[in-house]
Amino acid sequence: MVTVPESQTVPVTLPGVNVDAVAERGRPLPARELREVVFDVQGLGVSYSGNMALQDVSLEVYRNFVTAFIGPSGCGKSTFIRCFNHMNALIPGARIHGRILYHEQDLYGTDVDPVEVRKRIGMVFQKPNPFPKSIYDNVAFGPRVLGMTDGLDERVERALHQAALWDEVKDRLKASALGLSGGQQQRLCIARCLAVEPEVILMDEPASALDPIATTRIEDLMHELKRDYTIIVVTHNMQQAARVADMTAFFSVTRGGEGQRTGILIEYDATDKIFTQPSDKRTEDYVTGRFG
Amino acid sequence: MSAVSAGLRSSRRRGVWAGRLFMAFLLLSLAIGFATLLTLVVQVVFKGVEWVDLVLLLEPPSADPQIAGARPAILATIYLGVLLLALTVPLGVGTAIYLEEYANRNRWYNRLLEINIQNLAAVPSIVYGILGLAFLVRGLGLGRVLLAGAMILTLLVLPTVIIAAREAIRAVPDSIRQGAYALGATRWQVVWRQVLPAAVPGIATGSILALSRALGETAPLLLVGALTYVSFNPTLLGDFTALPVQIYQWVARPQPEFRDTLAASGIIVLLVILLAMNALAIWLRNRYERRW
Structure with a gap:
């Protein structure tokens, strides 16, 4: 495994200068052999009660990258992201085919504990879902259930800082999380996820329920967080993928014999390539707005 | 125009x-x-x-209506209430948690269980009384004691408590469970730390309403041997009567002092107890009501 030298991953910016998000994202990506592979997905498929929702997906997810999954509704991108932390296992009748290697370890090996997986691979959901508890207890929930209760106050504060929420909530940590605005709730959910120090953060359309200002804040946060974390994001919004993602995977739908819809991976490449010179006609139709 | x-x-x-x-x-x-x-x-x-006075509350029953009271019956009704709570809530909530959070509905035995519980809620109380007489009093040899009465009332209201608790548990949004699972919580932690606390108001309301229905029951208690004349304080494994049984006995007497006045005053005491419990249920619901 090759570790990427600092100089090649961090864009050349002056400290304290707020670079334009697109410009920052548009840095040249490190060469393929210099990237560290976090997930190696090999021929992955998901079926619900025998119906294939997603078929034959193979791609690599790299460390400290933002990887976006885009595509029309029903293309299986949400189903796909939920494979990375065993969330599909909660749905009765769901079956996983193929393999996902996480640091060369089979994520669906027989001796793998979903709880251990979810400890390392956190998730932020489409709709902010704070627990009906105080702001503090929301962030402290993960560390508590995982037994990481030493220095809990500092841990909670650090997570809230990282999620750019500390200044807004530091005076009301004991207040109910349900009193926060939608954007604040979503950042709280991000803080909640960061508090257990995962390696990867999965974000399933994290901004689709938010207004444009709150969306911008979440996107800025993703730029910040990718220095320390690997981020996978599902999004409906192509501009968002273009703004935040280093790599983009485009998914689409094929119809089987009995009108059954199955998601497939069409193209996976650097974001700039996907949006400017896609190699597949279907990707081009989608990103230029002719389809979907 | x-x-x-x-x-x-x-x-x-x-x-x-x-x-x-x-x-x-x-x-x-x-x-x-x-x-x-x-x-x-x-x-x-x-x-x-005019007959609701200290004599009614503090004196044992008597053949002379002027000095007849209902102390043993009132005490027994309170004992029954406490025993009922202690027996029904753990059993009912436990069953509800199993059915909602653990049971796989594709299994026939779980569906059978569900249908059974729904049907049990519609069984007339006298049938439970016969069951209590045959099984608890004679079969287990408990005898005609307070505990047997409490147990048969438990069986009577258990289906109602289970149904109410299931509704309350089902009302907890799935996003809460998913959020907790995604942080690495085990099923036990999800149920115990997120689902149950959020369902407490619904469970409490349902249990108290079921309890107040049970305390007004006469028929099953008559069958398991609630005596109509008990002049001493009730004990767990001793003879007992209950307020509705006492009222029933007074109404059946020929003297108008018993039939009209004393019975009516007994009903007032029973109504006050039941309305107080319903008020508690409403207060609990408002106090702990959750917004999502």
Whole structure:
């Protein structure tokens, strides 16, 4: 495994200068052999009660990258992201085919504990879902259930800082999380996820329920967080993928014999390539707005 | 101009009458329920309020209506209430958690269990009384004791408590469970730390309402041997009576002092106990109500 030298991953910016998000994202990506592979997905498929929702997906997810999954509704991108932390296992009748290697370890090996997986691979959901508890207890929930209760106050504060929420909530940590605005709730959910120090953060359309200002804040946060974390994001919004993602995977739908819809991976490449010179006609139709 | 407004008027007429008719029907339904309750309460209060005194509350029953009280019956009803809570809540909530959070509904035995519970809720209380007599009093050899009465009332209201608790657990949004699972919580932690606390108001309300129904029951208690004349304080494994049984016994007597006055005053005491419990249920619901 090759570790990427600092100089090649961090864009050349002056400290304290707020670079334009697109410009920052548009840095040249490190060469393929210099990237560290976090997930190696090999021929992955998901079926619900025998119906294939997603078929034959193979791609690599790299460390400290933002990887976006885009595509029309029903293309299986949400189903796909939920494979990375065993969330599909909660749905009765769901079956996983193929393999996902996480640091060369089979994520669906027989001796793998979903709880251990979810400890390392956190998730932020489409709709902010704070627990009906105080702001503090929301962030402290993960560390508590995982037994990481030493220095809990500092841990909670650090997570809230990282999620750019500390200044807004530091005076009301004991207040109910349900009193926060939608954007604040979503950042709280991000803080909640960061508090257990995962390696990867999965974000399933994290901004689709938010207004444009709150969306911008979440996107800025993703730029910040990718220095320390690997981020996978599902999004409906192509501009968002273009703004935040280093790599983009485009998914689409094929119809089987009995009108059954199955998601497939069409193209996976650097974001700039996907949006400017896609190699597949279907990707081009989608990103230029002719389809979907 | 006038044509327009005339057109508007004529098209609305039918809707207006249908609406008024429906409103009248609603008011009638409300009036019937309310008038019945009011008649009952007013009549009972007029007949019995002057006899609601310390003699009634503190003295044992007697052949002389002037010194007859209901202390053993009142105490036994309170004991029954406490025992009922201690027996029904753990069993009922436990069953509800199993059915909602653990049971796989594709298995036939779980579906059978569900149908059974729903049917049990509709079984007449006298049938439970016969079961109690045959199984608890004779079969297990418990004898005609307070504990047997509490156990049979437990069986009587258990289906209601289970159904109420299931509703409360089902009302906890799935996003809460998913959020907790995604942080690495085990199923036990998800249920115990997120689902149950959020379901407490619903469970409490349902349990208390079921309890107040059980405390008004007479038939099953008569069958498991609630005596009509008990002059001593009840014990767990001793002879007992209960307030509804005491009232039933007084009503059956020929003397008007017993039949009318004393019975009515007993009903007032029972009503006060039950209304206090319902008030507690409403208070609990409002106090801990959750917004999502």
